[in-house]
Amino acid sequence: MAVTDEVLQILAASRGAIGELADQQVIALVGAWVDSWDSLATEMRDALNELMAAADDGRVTAWQVSRAQRLQAALAAAEAEAERLRQYAADNIAADVLTAVQYGAGAARDLTTAQLPPEASRYPVWAPLNEDALTAIVARTTQQIHASSIPLSTAMVAGMRAELSNGISTGDNPNTVARKIMRRLEHHFNGGLSRATRIARTELLDAMRTAHLEADKNNRHIVTGWIWYATLDSRVCTSCLGMHGTFHDVDEFGPADHQNGRCARLPKTKSWAELGFTGIEDEDPDYQGERDDWFSNLTDDTQRDIMGPARLELFNAGQVGWDDFTTRKENPDWRPAHYETPVKNLTAR
Known part of the structure; x- marks a missing residue:
């Protein structure tokens, strides 16, 4: 074997390719989350302000929060939007799995053959993965992506509801309090984004690695x-x-x-x-x-x-x-x- 500069360049290129694929996913996911929060935030903020305007003695109780129809409707809308985002994220990530798998199979071939001397064409022949093997990897990874995304929407809304579960102390400046609560609610909502981007990067990379593994196993006559x-x-x-x-x-x-x-x-x-x-x-x-x-x-x-x-x-x-x-x-x-x-x-x- 010979690990030349060419081999290391191929290695860097394969890492760069899967990194770029994941980066594109992250950009799409961030855009989807920002648009969703923008569509929810105005009604959520207005519902909070309306609730706090009716506060007695500077406090809104947990019972009042649970009975505030406008706020509960805003939270229900956030729940529906969180589920839509979960499905969007899973489908969007899964759409790139085949590309990641092809990257892995190609990297295995290129990294191995680049380590052989020029006359290698007269000796071992690289055995590519067949279509059934690639399809099976895509199917397993897609299933894993959808399974990993299931807790995503639940956690987003659970965090938002927990933020309001003890009621609200309106303080001297309800507007300031509302802004602070909105920041915390947005943080919980965007917790789903953090999980989605982690799924995108990890699952696409692991799909590539799985394809590389299967390609190596398919070429034991060369790879040890x-x-x-x-x-x-x-x-x-x-x-x-x-x-x-x-x-x-x-x-x-x-x-x-x-x-x-x-x-x-x-x-x-x-x-x-x-x-x-x-x-x-x-x-x-x-x-x-x-x-x-x-x-x-x-x-x-x-x-x-x-x-x-x-x-x-x-x-x-x-x-x-x-x-x-x-x-x-x-x-x-x-x-x-x-x-x-x-x-x-x-x-x-």
Whole structure:
């Protein structure tokens, strides 16, 4: 195998392509949420002002809130709009799953064949995934997207109703109070947006990774496993740095990083001798040495921004190593993933 600049450029391009696809989703989702809140906010604000204008002794009780027909109608409208947004988000994200799957299958092929010498056309032949395999991945991912989106609308409205469940203290300036409440209601409404964008980024990326996994498994005659490859920049977390360069079996899904993770799966081919190429010296890149050199050349401030002061101090003192920074956790509603080890757990070692 040979991990050349061309291979790393393909890897970066595949990450960039799925990132751009997710960014387009986020832009569409943000626009939908903003438009929805704009359509709800005026009636919600007027209903609040009307209710507080009738307050006795500077307070609106929880009972009065529950009996305020105009406010309850505004909340019901928000509930209906939240459900419409949930369905919109699920359908919109699902529409891009096939593209993400095609990205994954293509990246697997391009990353693997780029590691072979020019005369490789005379030896192993890449076996593409058939249409049934791609369709099955799309179907599974689409089902997961719709399942993940179900709590979205419920949580949005539950938060808004909870905000008003204890009544309202109107204070000396009801207009100021109304503005504060509206900001909090908007925050709860936009909580659904945060979840929707997380679903978009995570599920599209995982669809790409699943296709890459299946493509690798379909080409065991060439691929023997894969390397966890982190994005080495100032936004990387210590968990991903800890996993960078680790080898994984061809049958293992991954990288199983945290939500919104940006790590990539770099196929590892069999040795050139095993593939039938004789007289060519094999290469075995030192990915973790690459990470160590990259990190050591960062400024102190950037190292601190990535690790945090406590982790950096433990690391510089030799009390913890890269492996200590990552912890695999089970997620009943999603999948196992690697997260940053909490500082309190590091200090306890």
